[in-house]
Amino acid sequence: MKETDPEKLALLYERFKDVCLVEKEVWLEIFMPREVKQGAILTNVQDRYEVVIDDNKVEATLESSIPLGAKALGAAIQENRDHISFIKKS
DSSP, X not given: OBOOOHHHHHHHHHHHHHHHHHHTSOOSEEEEEOOOSSSOOOTTOEEXXXXXXXXXXXXXXXXXXXXXXXXXXXXXHHHTGGGEEEEEEO
């Protein structure tokens, strides 16, 4: 299911940026701690998201921004949000 919630998307874009910086490449799968409304929160329970980039030029732009650091990559992600989506996997 494609993620559309603005708050969740903001977290996913930030997580995507962090993972790309750590891995030093565009990573097409990320994990987020599962949201729990009530009860105990288990930190080892995570949701898996597929990162879909619908344009090869955007992926190349992101890839070239990684060595420039967090600000450059964050700006590239912000500029190309329309081409980056997250699909929650079961």
